[in-house]
Amino acid sequence: MKRIVVALGGNAIEAGDNSAAAQEKQVKKTMKVVAKMIENGDQVAIVHGNGPQVGNLLLQQYKGSSKDNPAMPLDTVVAMTQGSIGYWMQKALDDQFKHTNYPHQAVALITQIIVNANDPTFKNPTKPIGPFYTFNEMQR
Template sequence: MEKKRVVIALGGNAIQQGKDATAEAQIQAVEATAESLAALIAEGVEVIITHGNGPQVGNLMLQQAASDSPATPAMPLDVCGAMTQGMIGYWFENALTKALRARGLEQHVASLVTRSIVDPNDSAFHHPTKPIGPFYTEEEALHLERTTGYVFKEDAGRGYRRVVPSPIPMKIAEHAVIRTLVEAGHIVVASGGGGIPVMETMDGYVGIEAVIDKDFAAAKLADLVNADVLLILTAVEHVYVNFGKPDEMALQETSKEQMETYIAEGQFAPGSMLPKVRAALQFAESGTNRVAIITSLDQAVAAIDGEAGTRVRLAPSLQQ
């Protein structure tokens, strides 16, 4: 039987839990995540792992700014994105190798610094929305806006964060390389932080100051590598409608049309669940017999087996 190919989009808590941003704490979080991923890989699934980097790239930008001088000039946002891709990818290479060996499995893990090609005329460049870095109080955010010129917005009731443009990825530059590695039996970590945003020129690619939404990048990558499943892992087992209300309902098997109705009703928070739902819809409609699943990390194996999570696919009448 042909192996199922799955692109996994990991949430931020897969790398950093709480406010402890030390390397040691983040490595521990990645190792715990790798344990769950290894259980999925042990099921014989072909896996491509994507991840966020919001806290990491935000902190790195602060470090760059604090040490900016003629001798040690600060690096731009796209370069910081590349740096955090390498750092987090390295952590996952080590953690996955360790977790797989504990199960008697020897598979190569490759982390690939990945570029996401965007349209330089994307309207997102005029409306920054993507949060990066740590949370601040309103007073702290106002002070930073005055002193740095950065834009800050309130993030889902959790505080204020810096926001940057988040254009839609049109293509993943390295998708053919990623697909070749997976077909050769390797595990790939790619499109970290949504990939480095670049625009195409006559001579190649040029980086742009932006951050790609990791879930949209994962959906685009899943399409390009012909994945069967896009597995978006977050903090909850299901997507909910009427969340936090007496008539709260967990969604299980649902269609593109149903999800679009819920979006129109304003059921999903723009800063948290809405991008995940939109990415799931994007993948579900990118080809026949494709399914997107939104669930928690600890339910990853059960979700692939159809026993957990919110599953999004085209309506049966639209399947061919």
């Protein structure tokens, strides 16, 4: 038995298609491999990124925002995308386990971290969220 941490980046989940259906399909492919590890007796923890998903949801929020229905703040949008990706993973693993009669279920957890507001890396951010734009797209 091994203890394995699987790290899945938000860009790997998106894989060039922002739709929920395409992202869920990507997660299903990965969870088939992860399920085999678990079924072999390995202890597996899965962590994931969500940068593109956060950015896309923020854009959706802002485009539909109004006085009566304002956009959600960044921390809430991060939690929303954590939840949806965790849900896709849990669902894919549970579906895989049903096909193999593995007698357990997956669990998704939403987490928080404490960020030091004085961290010097905030002066030179290197990890964007959301889509990238060409110069012409940016001008529009």
